[in-house]
Amino acid sequence: MTTQRMSSSNASRRNEASRRAILTAAFELVQEVGYAKLSIESIAARAGVGKQTIYRWWPSKGAVLFDAFLLMLGEQADTGEPALPDTGDLEADLKTVLRATIEELNDPRYDEPMRALNTEIVHDPALAALYSERLDGPMREMKKRRLRSAQRAGQLAEDLDLDVAVEMVWGPLLNRWLQRSGALTPEYADSLVETALSGLRPRH
Known part of the structure; x- marks a missing residue:
């Protein structure tokens, strides 16, 4: 050398x-x-x-914190392409994912950094674009892949708008966390999945 x-x-x-x-x-x-x-x-x-x-x-400092958050997520994640669980049971899989999300949101180590990022994204268009490109966009596509798999299995309506479906499943959870409008519990995650799926399944 x-x-x-x-x-x-x-x-x-x-x-x-x-x-x-x-x-x-x-x-x-x-x-x-x-x-x-x-x-x-x-x-x-x-x-x-x-x-x-x-x-x-x-x-x-918002951009620094965003990269710090990505580093933390990367160190937690397994190697390989990230994907939601797909056991064939959509309801069980979504409950597993939302329960894990609630556990993360309730973790005091991550609460302040995640709230700070959400606040800064509202006021910083450049950071918002970066967040969409590097985190929110890929996460949304991962969620849509799981729902698309359920569509192919006949578990969700064929004409379902997957972007709207993602917002219906995950949106209320994040809204409750951001506004501190109620407790984030495993029971809430289960109820959220059950309620959302009741409107997303095929109509007979």
């Missing part, structure tokens, strides 16, 4: 180490001080880097 290649490799490792330190710092700090008090300066101090290092990679 040439000296130039060794230098490039070392720089890449340093960059990756700095990037991880920044994302970890952002995720930890938002839990400790809240999003309003989170700043590029505090992230830089916690990560042990200069502010310009952060601004070289991200335009705002």
Whole structure:
């Protein structure tokens, strides 16, 4: 290996180490001080880097937090293409998924970062576009694939609008969480699935 290649490799490792330190710092700090008090300066101090290092990679603290959230999701996920469970029993599979979603939303480690992201997305069109491209869009397609499989199996109406179906199943859950309008319990997840499917199944 040439000296130039060794230098490039070392720089890449340093960059990756700095990037991880920044994302970890952002995720930890938002839990400790809240999003309003989170700043590029505090992230830089916690990560042990200069502010310009952060601004070289991200335009705002919202963008940093979004990448920190993606990193956390990536470390939790299994390898391979993500997919919802498909056992052939749509109702059971959706209940499993919504129960897991509720468990995540109720986890205090993720509550503040996720609320902060949702708030920032409302006010930052660039971050909203990034969120749609890298997280919400792929997640929506994954949900639609599972519902499309149920359509092929005759478990859902053939003329069903899958985008609307996704909103019917997941929308009320996220709305209740965002507005703190009621408890998020496994029983609520089950009731939500049962109620949604009663209107989505084929009409005989």
